[in-house]
Amino acid sequence: MKKLLLSLLSSLVCTHLLAASGIYNVRDFGAKGDGRTLDSPAINAAIQAAEGDGGGQVLLPAGTYLSGSIRLKSNIDLHLSAGCTILAAPASMKAYDESESFGGFTEYQDGGHTYFHNSLIWAEGQHNVSITGHGMIDGKGLTHKDTESAGNLKGGSIGTGDKAIALKQCRQVTIRDITVYRGGHFGIIMTGCDLSTIDNVTIDTNRDGFDIDCCKYMTITNCRINTPRDDALVLKSSYALKKPVLCEHIAISNCNITGYKCGSLIDGTYVPEPVNWVCGRFKLGTESNGGYRNISLTNCTFMYSSGLAFEEVDQGRMENIVVSNITMSHVHHYPIYITTGCRNRGPKEVTRMSSARDIQISNVIADDCDSLCSIIVTGMKGEPIRNVWLSNIRLFFKGGGTKDLADKDYREQGKNYPEPKFAGWTPAYGLYARHVDGLHVSDVTFRYQRPDHRPAIVLDDVTDYTLDRIDAQLELGIDKIYVRK
Secondary structure: OHHHHHHHHHHHHHHHHHHHOOEEEHHHHOOOOEEEEEOHHHHHHHHHHHHHOOOEEEEEOOEEEEEOOEEOOOOEEEEEOOOEEEEEOOHHHOOOOOOOOOOOOOOOOOHHHHOOOOOOEEEEOOEEEEEEOOOEEEOOOOOOOOOOOOOOOOOOOOOOOOEEEEEEOOEEEEEEOOEEEOOEOEEEEEEOOEEEEEEOOEEEOOOEEEEEEOOEEEEEEOOEEEOOOOOOEEEEEOOOOOOOOOEEEEEEEOOEEEOEOOOOOOOOOOOEOOOOOOOOOEEEEEEEOOEEEEEEEEEEEEEEEEEEEEEEOOOOEEEEEEEEEEEEEEEEEEEEEEEEOOOOOOOOOOOOOOEEEEEEEEEEEEEEEOOOOOEEEEOEOOEOEEEEEEEEEEEEEOOOOOHHHHHOOOOOOOOOOOOHHHOOOOOOOOEEEEEEEEEEEEEEEEEEOOOOOOOOEEEEEEEEEEEEEEEEOOOOOOOOEEEEO
16 A cells, blocks of 8 residues: 555656646556557646646657547647657547537538548647657548538538648647658648748648648748648648638748658658549649739659649639749659639639739759640630749650640630649640740750650740740651740
């Protein structure tokens, strides 16, 4: 009995000392870390205790913590130690919070962008929050489907989790060093978050990696993102905040984007996956009610992935976009895609047209590019894309295009979903541009492996253009540049 009392006293003293130092070990709150016991109640108890003391670090030592929803609060650092895994509980345990109501407001975006509380880790309206450490989040029990539907104000099925990390309207967010495996519908989604840093994060998942929606003043650096079945790193500006909000002042650098089989980035086998409709892509869009401004992407590599997509189709504006120093190998569908359209997924009373201007892409090299699509720059009749600079670009295509494609009536974007795969082969094998005012191309090289009988460049309703130092491989009798009248 004496030994038991001494042990309990020692435990209480250690807990008090850790709390006094600002460290709250989840084991002291009842977490087992055995992979069988549901530990999220203990983790949330540690977070509540730290919050009550003004903040601190909630520490998860090495172990496997079976978990439902974890509610992150202000001034809390959720620290995943090396050897720690937060394992998402199966839906049968009903361990996830119920989706919040959207307040009767009409939804103009998918449920995954509308609801946040049915996630493994979530926070709303908090500040100075962080998720750090060399541990892992394994979303084994999450669904990768969009379980919520428009009009269902309570969202998806009670007890089902569909996102690994979901943060809404938070400020001063840091996510650093963690690994996310099988992240559900979204590995990390951040909506309306300001002053954020994401650094040295690895995501290996079957749906989207990062979704950055209506955010501003954010840096994303030194990350590895593997998404064989969907987009890797996506900036969006949906109507999830019930108004159009720009996604702006976002700087992304030194990231690796891939489309290997899920799990093979983490285990180091790097298995190429059969081509999906899209994989491992950097994208602005599709949701684009507010638009994008002051975005930079630099010093990034792509492997077995789709390329770069810049899509403004929901009445927002896209401007001041700079991309530089990009390498790509084994590019699915297209290397570079810039478009505007009038899908107009938003309130009917909004009548402005989508617009795009001042986009600069330079120092890009890509090999084994799919010949389905060239570089594509397409605006709308009456609202052209304005001022696009393409320079120091080297693209090597697979080839195989036929001569008749040069006169193809290429699909107008209009209200269509903005994905070139659905429009088919482009009229040019290197660059196709339509409805553009101010297109400046210099120091560009186009090559192909198999004979391609399309022109290198086709311009359709393009004004104020310059084409300097274009080095393009051509078949006999094929024009380098075809300007449609």
